[in-house]
Amino acid sequence: MSVKKICCIGAGYVGGPTCSVIAYKCPELQVTVVDVNPQRIAQWNSDELPIFEPSLDEVVKSCRGRNLFFSTDVDQAILEAELIFISVNTPTKNYGLGKGRAADLKFVESCARRIAEIAKSSKIVVEKSTVPVKAAESITNILKANVKPGIKYQVLSNPEFLAEGTAIGDLLNPDRVLIGGEQTSEGQEAVSALGWVYQHWVPREKIITMNTWSSELSKLAANAFLAQRISSINAMSAICEVTGADVSEVAHAIGTDSRIGNKFLKASIGFGGSCFQKDVLNLVYLCECLNLPEVAAYWQKVVDINDYQRRRFSNQIIQRLFNTVTSKTIAILGFAFKKDTGDTRESSAIYICQHLLEEGAHINIYDPKVKKEQILKDLSSRPEIFDSPDRLNELVTICPDAYTAAADSHALVICTEWDEFANLDYKKIYSHMLKPAFVFDGRLILDHNSLLDLGFHVEVIGKRLTRDISRVVRTPAAGST
Numbered sequence: 397m398s399v400k401k402i403c404c405i406g407a408g409y410v411g412g413p414t415c416s417v418i419a420y421k422c423p424e425l426q427v428t429v430v431d432v433n434p435q436r437i438a439q440w441n442s443d444e445l446p447i448f449e450p451s452l453d454e455v456v457k458s459c460r461g462r463n464l465f466f467s468t469d470v471d472q473a474i475l476e477a478e479l480i481f482i483s484v485n486t487p488t489k490n491y492g493l494g495k496g497r498a499a500d501l502k503f504v505e506s507c508a509r510r511i512a513e514i515a516k517s518s519k520i521v522v523e524k525s526t527v528p529v530k531a532a533e534s535i536t537n538i539l540k541a542n543v544k545p546g547i548k549y550q551v552l553s554n555p556e557f558l559a560e561g562t563a564i565g566d567l568l569n570p571d572r573v574l575i576g577g578e579q580t581s582e583g584q585e586a587v588s589a590l591g592w593v594y595q596h597w598v599p600r601e602k603i604i605t606m607n608t609w610s611s612e613l614s615k616l617a618a619n620a621f622l623a624q625r626i627s628s629i630n631a632m633s634a635i636c637e638v639t640g641a642d643v644s645e646v647a648h649a650i651g652t653d654s655r656i657g658n659k660f661l662k663a664s665i666g667f668g669g670s671c672f673q674k675d676v677l678n679l680v681y682l683c684e685c686l687n688l689p690e691v692a693a694y695w696q697k698v699v700d701i702n703d704y705q706r707r708r709f710s711n712q713i714i715q716r717l718f719n720t721v722t723s724k725t726i727a728i729l730g731f732a733f734k735k736d737t738g739d740t741r742e743s744s745a746i747y748i749c750q751h752l753l754e755e756g757a758h759i760n761i762y763d764p765k766v767k768k769e770q771i772l773k774d775l776s777s778r779p780e781i782f783d784s785p786d787r788l789n790e791l792v793t794i795c796p797d798a799y800t801a802a803a804d805s806h807a808l809v810i811c812t813e814w815d816e817f818a819n820l821d822y823k824k825i826y827s828h829m830l831k832p833a834f835v836f837d838g839r840l841i842l843d844h845n846s847l848l849d850l851g852f853h854v855e856v857i858g859k860r861l862t863r864d865i866s867r868v869v870r871t872p873a874a875g876s877t
């Protein structure tokens with residue numbers, strides 16, 4: 397089947413950037429991204445895109461209206477396209493069977509049903525959303541059960557590996573593109589058709605093809621391995637803080653082993669984002685359903701350690717502030733789940749702020765890209781913390797910059813590794829904070845010795861660093877040798 401028109405259902409963090417890059421690299425293809433959310437589509441058609449992603453603006457503006465379209469007319473786009481990406485959200489189920497672990501596939505299923513109802517010609521349906529193994533089989537069953545005469549469907553798995561904040565670079569220069577399909581001649585023809593789209597810019601050797609189930613599992617496996625590395629280094633960070641070892645040195649030492657590699661070994665306040673926790677829990681649930689309880693327990697620990705790391709960090713703040721933060725003011729720098737994105741889904745900052753709010757702390761929050769309404773919405777996800785509706789607004793202040801957030805605060809907490817936080821005037825910040833002034837670096841981005849010299853009490857993940865210890869280390873005292 398030759399592909400001329402592509403439709404993508406779901407104009408989110410994946411559908412939007414992925415299809416913009418396809419349109420950018422394949423000018424002869426017409427790409428239409430559709431969504432049921434009219435506000436989102438209006439933003440994609442405006443000067444202020446619904447998501448912040450470096451270089452996304454340029455890519456969208458170079459092809460929007462030429463061969464890239466954003467629309468709410470889902471049916472028309474389905475009707476016209478030969479190839480349809482399903483790129484809708486697959487959140488953790490919050491009801492019924494598998495609640496809190498299984499992926500909720502209701503949006504994926506509704507797309508399959510819509511395609512079956514609308515299509516008047518054969519389609520290649522591409523599962524771009526992250527799904528449990530065998531989801532493609534369910535999509536195929538729905539399509540085939542509703543098939544009209546003369547129409548044929550092929551369902552492919554083509555998971556997305558982009559990371560937010562680097563999405564455009566990841567899409568333009570992917571480590572690999574994975575395509576899973578049926579091991580039949582029609583299946584392989586569909587795999588080739590999708591491969592042809594990517595071959596416009598991705599070298600052929602980076603396009604990996606396999607059976608559908610391997611492809612689906614590979615996506616969950618990749619995220620589970622990445623999340624597991626973070627939980628592993630964060631578990632090491634707890635040992636470091638007790639023993640006096642330095643987690644960055646340990647990460648460097650193990651990362652030079654080419655079998656381990658040096659990426660994804662940055663200790664932190666725990667991984668956030670819409671994917672890692674959701675996908676690891678999805679894997680845990682899959683293992684339980686497959687009667688593999690030991691395997692399920694193994695992966696569950698990756699999430700448990702992440703929860704532990706977040707709680708450990710907020711407990712450390714409370715302990716260092718003389719065991720109480722009640723009515724104290726704490727400045728939180730960064731609310732997004734990582735730098736270079738405005739996305740806050742599952743951000744560790746949410747959990748840390750909620751722990752501090754539970755203790756009655758006042759918090760001043762500054763993030764360069766997250767909007768006030770989003771922060772307040774995220775923090776109110778646990779209404780039981782606030783004994784009255786006004787309490788949230790009483791305890792939380794959203795600030796226009798880091799200096800305002802820090803003024804008159806007892807402590808400054810780095811939650812997101814935004815570059816600008818490393819270059820602030822900490823002398824000025826110190827002079828406007830209450831004393832003793834504390835800095836908690838949850839991302840290991842600050843110059844800790846300079847902060848100590850300015851008079852701050854400094855606490856960092858994975859390293860015991862007090863003013864006194866630092867002095868001993870940096871200026872060997874007489875008689876210490």
Ligand SMILES: NC(=O)c1ccc[n+]([C@@H]2O[C@H](COP(=O)([O-])OP(=O)(O)OC[C@H]3O[C@@H](n4cnc5c(N)ncnc54)[C@H](O)[C@@H]3O)[C@@H](O)[C@H]2O)c1
Nearest residue numbers: 406407408409410431432433483484485486503525526556
């Ligand atoms: N965010 C990431 O970085 C990332 C990376 C790789 C894979 N993924 C996976 O990709 C999928 C999408 O993630 P996302 O972050 O783009 O989600 P998102 O929530 O940003 O976007 C999903 C969009 O789908 C729309 N939608 C839902 N049902 C629809 C329907 N029936 N018809 C039309 N539109 C519909 C929603 O309105 C929403 O705008 C998920 O499975 C996710 O796990 C995400």
Ligand SMILES: O=c1ccn([C@@H]2O[C@H](COP(=O)(O)OP(=O)(O)O[C@H]3O[C@H](CO)[C@@H](O)[C@H](O)[C@H]3O)[C@@H](O)[C@H]2O)c(=O)[nH]1
Nearest residue numbers: 556557558559560626660661662664667668669671733734
């Ligand atoms: O060494 C590290 C690396 C990351 N993180 C944290 O881990 C989280 C996730 O970061 P990252 O993986 O860079 O961003 P995501 O956008 O969540 O991307 C992940 O999830 C996507 C959705 O499935 C996949 O497509 C990507 O390949 C995968 O990296 C963030 O909170 C990071 O701060 C650390 O704490 N330490």
